[in-house]
Amino acid sequence: SAVISQKPSRDICQRGTSLTIQCQVDSQVTMMFWYRQQPGQSLTLIATANQGSEATYESGFVIDKFPISRPNLTFSTLTVSNMSPEDSSIYLCSVGDVAYEQYFGPGTRLTVT
Amino acid sequence: RKEVEQDPGPFNVPEGATVAFNCTYSNSASQSFFWYRQDCRKEPKLLMSVYSSGNEDGRFTAQLNRASQYISLLIRDSKLSDSATYLCVCKGGGADGLTFGKGTHLIIQP
Numbered sequence: 662s663a664v665i666s667q668k669p670s671r672d673i674c675q676r677g678t679s680l681t682i683q684c685q686v687d688s689q690v691t692m693m694f695w696y697r698q699q700p701g702q703s704l705t706l707i708a709t710a711n712q713g714s715e716a717t718y719e720s721g722f723v724i725d726k727f728p729i730s731r732p733n734l735t736f737s738t739l740t741v742s743n744m745s746p747e748d749s750s751i752y753l754c755s756v757g758d759v760a761y762e763q764y765f766g767p768g769t770r771l772t773v774t
Numbered sequence: 775r776k777e778v779e780q781d782p783g784p785f786n787v788p789e790g791a792t793v794a795f796n797c798t799y800s801n802s803a804s805q806s807f808f809w810y811r812q813d814c815r816k817e818p819k820l821l822m823s824v825y826s827s828g829n830e831d832g833r834f835t836a837q838l839n840r841a842s843q844y845i846s847l848l849i850r851d852s853k854l855s856d857s858a859t860y861l862c863v864c865k866g867g868g869a870d871g872l873t874f875g876k877g878t879h880l881i882i883q884p
């Protein structure tokens with residue numbers, strides 16, 4: 662499976678600011694996704710990152726709050742905008758293969774104060 | 775609404791015992807099914823895919839019942855290292871992302 666890295670691994674941010682999270686894969690992948698895991702909860706899909714076009718967002722998530730870029734087949738970014746304490750969470754990127762199995766990056770642990 | 779339901783546990787099981795987890799899903803259009811394992815403060819890792827005919831990987835056996843919309847995971851001869859949260863996961867058709875259950879917490883006791 663692909664090797665996935667995320668930066669930063671963790672951050673503490675003040676409310677009202679924005680943070681951009683990077684996801685880098687060591688090989689070209691067709692499908693990339695962004696998930697959120699809030700404390701004590703399971704994972705929730707935020708959006709599918711589409712190469713060369715706008716991301717596809719799940720219900721409850723909007724582009725203005727979570728803008729996503731995917732400039733090529735190995736890299737994507739997720740920005741958490743105008744943060745509030747409710748955005749404190751772990752953000753994970755994942756990549757998918759033709760068998761629809763997905764593999765996750767190590768996550769970015771975000772705390773908003 | 776797409777939902778995947780699991781018993782959160784915790785399941786406290788003695789080492790060497792057999793343990794089974796169940797999961798139900800509400801989206802009848804789901805086409806692919808998986809079990810993931812998540813250790814504390816780590817990302818989920820794929821344990822196994824679940825095929826219609828069932829599948830086995832060493833001590834782990836997964837079963838799918840489409841009629842009842844039910845998935846199971848059986849762990850035989852449990853090891854201390856099996857302690858983790860087990861996530862039941864479904865995927866719809868096309869390029870949909872994954873829908874995760876909240877996980878079943880397993881504790882293997884020496």
